[in-house]
Amino acid sequence: MAWHNKKYNEINLTLAEKVSKGLFTNAYIFNDYVVLQSNCIVKECLAIFNHSNNRHIPKIKRLYNDWYIMPKYTPLKASNKKAYTQYKFMLELLEKYYTRLYGTIFDKKYYNYDVCCAFADELKKYDRSLGNAFQSILDTACNGTNFLCLDFAKGNFSVDGKGVLILRDILADCNKTGYNRNKISRKKYKTIIEAIEDNM
Ligand SMILES: Nc1ncnc2c1ncn2[C@@H]1O[C@H](COP(=O)(O)OP(=O)(O)O)[C@@H](O)[C@H]1O
Ligand SMILES: [Mg+2]
Numbered sequence: 001m002a003w004h005n006k007k008y009n010e011i012n013l014t015l016a017e018k019v020s021k022g023l024f025t026n027a028y029i030f031n032d033y034v035v036l037q038s039n040c041i042v043k044e045c046l047a048i049f050n051h052s053n054n055r056h057i058p059k060i061k062r063l064y065n066d067w068y069i070m071p072k073y074t075p076l077k078a079s080n081k082k083a084y085t086q087y088k089f090m091l092e093l094l095e096k097y098y099t100r101l102y103g104t105i106f107d108k109k110y111y112n113y114d115v116c117c118a119f120a121d122e123l124k125k126y127d128r129s130l131g132n133a134f135q136s137i138l139d140t141a142c143n144g145t146n147f148l149c150l151d152f153a154k155g156n157f158s159v160d161g162k163g164v165l166i167l168r169d170i171l172a173d174c175n176k177t178g179y180n181r182n183k184i185s186r187k188k189y190k191t192i193i194e195a196i197e198d199n200m
Pocket of ligand 2: 022023155156169
């Protein structure tokens with residue numbers, strides 16, 4: 001069954017192949033889809049507002065409350081030649097862009113909407129599709145927060161089955177604290193409802 005047709009009550013979390021944790025997210029990784037419990041406002045906004053067909057934008061659908069489902073993406077590696085080059089290019093462009101504008105790079109990683117848009121415009125000059133994707137994620141995320149923070153760490157980029165670079169988790173709300181739980185168990189909860197009822 002296609003990932004986007006799955007219902008929350010049909011998913012058995014104990015069958016996940018792997019579990020993975022970010023600051024805001026617990027991810028249950030299955031063969032070709034991923035179930036996430038996340039309090040990341042950007043994911044929520046993407047699931048609700050973003051229906052773009054741009055190939056670089058991650059696909060995500062809300063299952064129930066703060067539970068989401070996505071296709072499984074693969075971590076970005078240097079062997080993904082084209083995607084890796086695009087990723088490196090974005091990193092360098094960001095640094096160049098700030099150095100040119102402000103004489104320095106900005107370590108705080110706090111960027112307001114206008115500054116992010118200006119970077120999106122810069123990116124569009126070189127890679128229209130990637131720049132449009134960044135702009136679209138930005139426009140979506142600012143429905144939920146004014147405190148955007150760019151995170152171009154490699155782990156937040158992925159590739160899809162065709163090797164296309166996915167801007168999977170490149171924006172966050174820097175004023176929000178994640179769940180940051182150290183417990184994540186796939187043995188304990190069989191269903192999403194069980195987890196919700198246990199206040200997970
Ligand atoms: N669509 C996905 N495909 C494969 N792994 C994923 C996917 N989404 C999340 N993950 C895994 O879950 C981890 C945390 O997800 P991420 O979106 O980066 O969360 P956070 O918002 O907490 O940073 C990632 O490092 C990755 O291992
Ligand atoms: Mg992340």
